[in-house]
Amino acid sequence: MNDIAEAIMNAAERRIRDAGYNGFSFREIAADVGVKSSSVHYHFPTKERLAAAVARRYTERFQAAVIAECEAGADTAEAWKRVFRRTIVEDGQTCLCGALGAAARDLPQEVAVEVKRFFTSGIEMLTDGGIERGNAIKLFATLEGAMLVANTLGDTGAFDEAMAAAR
Incomplete structure (x- = not known):
């Protein structure tokens, strides 16, 4: 991928995290x-393709970060907690697919597929790591919810409070 396409995806990711799928235009x-x-359209002919590419890239980066945490010695659940925490506390950002997932029923099919892939593959990674499916879904929901609460309150410490209460 060339530098312009990467810059376009970075800009789209920032806007999606701030305002959701409908919160950006090609002009912006x-x-x-x-x-x-026209350059944005050249690299990504439709808004749907751009948002889907951004969600796909996000999933790949997020999962690579989780794998790196596991390789560094964290168990599966702790690895997911660390990556979610780093996203909200250190990076000051929400989960891109969580932001999109809140409006999943209203997303174009191409984007919804990628958002669903983030959630389903995340749950699969948790179960592959030895966590029972129901507990994997509970942990995933808690992580996304804790991030949403922290973001809404403008208090990243709320993420840690929610995670401590969930134990």
Whole structure:
């Protein structure tokens, strides 16, 4: 992927995390990147393709971070907690797929598929790591919910409070 396409995806990711799928336009992305709107369309012919590509990339990066935590010695649940925590506390961002997932029924099919993949593959990674499916879903929901509460309150410490209460 070239630098312009990467910059377009970065700008789209920031806007999606801030305002959801409907919170950006190609014109805004072009202005963010410093290119013409036609350049955004050249790399991503539709808004659906751009958002799907951003969600796919996010899933891959997130899962790579979880795998790195496991390889560093964390158990599966702790690895997921660390990556979610780093996202909200250290990076000051919400989960991209969580933000999109809140409106999953209203997303275009191509985007909804990628968002669903984040959730289903995450649950599969947790179960593959030895966590019973019901507990994996509970942990995933708790992580997403704790992030949502922390973001809404503007208090990243709420994430840690929610995780401590969930034990």
